[in-house]
Amino acid sequence: MDVKRAGLNAGDSLPENVMVSPDRWRAIISRAYHGAQWQRSARRAVLPILLLALWQYASTAGLFDASFVPSPTAVLESWSQWIFGPRSELAWYSGTWLEYVYLSAWRVLVGFGIAAAVGVAVGVLIGWFELMRDMLDPIVQGLRPIPMTAWLPFATFIFGIREGAAVFLIAMGSFFPIAVSCTIGAEQTPKTLVRAALMLGTPPRRLLLRVVLPSALPYIFNGLRVGLGIAWVLVIVSEMLAVKGGIGYAMWTAYQFVRIDLIIAAMFTMGLLGLLTDRLLLWLNRRLLRWNTGLRAR
Secondary structure, X not given: OOOOOOOOOOOOOOOOOOOOOHHHHHHHHHHHHHHHHHHHHHHHHHHHHHHHHHHHHHHHOOOOOOOOOOOHHHHHHHHHHHHHOOOEOOEOOOOOHHHHHHXXXXXXXXXXXXXXXXXXXXXXXXXXXHHXXXXXXXXXXXXXXXXXXXXXXXXXXXXXXXXXHHHHHHHHHHHHHHHHHHHHHHHOOOHHHHHHHHHOOOOHHHHHHHXXXXXXXXXXXXXXXXXXXXXXXXXXXXXXXXXXXXXXXXXXXXXXXXXXXXXHHHHHHHHHHHHHHHHHHHXXXXXXXXOOOOOOOO
16 A cells, blocks of 8 residues: 555554454455365366266157166166165165175275285385395286286185185285385485485485385375275276175176166266275375475465
């Protein structure tokens, strides 16, 4: 504000009705932030809503055979019965949704947890120690191209049609992207950080935990995101063929009874579960890596 136009001398203070308090600034910033968040949410919802509307229109207009491509409203009705319907031994599609979600989520959690622990450790060791690289990297790169479905017979032979077969398959599939990403992260540790740590008195034996591992955290989280997505894919495969119960089991049973509406409901369920877990991993990433900012930092 021009103090002369306001009728004030250079040494005078501004009136209270002109000055903006810190609380007022915080309120303005909060409103602007929440407004931007609503805009982002609206932009993200536009395309899914448009696709659902086109799907509903095509089904209503008779462009698709309703027995093979049910409408969104039919899928929603079957999905609602699957969630809230009464339990019955003869009706697997009624009231079993929460139980199947729990079974699938538990298998993913256990298998992904094993893959994360082993993958991070092996990947960082390969990326930092030349001896480990020579010993382990050829094995990892040789096994990585093998399709995970090829391991399914071995999993069923070893573990039987039990939980161990599904956990093994999920852990195997999620391990490789995590290990490779962690290897790259350890290899990309800046030499300046290593030299600075040594100059500041860090013992060489502690460089791995104090320098290499923190520097590789962005790569580690990228590998965890990829591995988590693969875990949700493989839980469907394992539940279709290796274990009973779960979303994949429900999808396979719906296929046998030609219940396309329940297959689509199971697909939406898996998509929502995958999205939820990915958002949780991203939230953890932002909490732990606040220093790792970029053009899209929030």
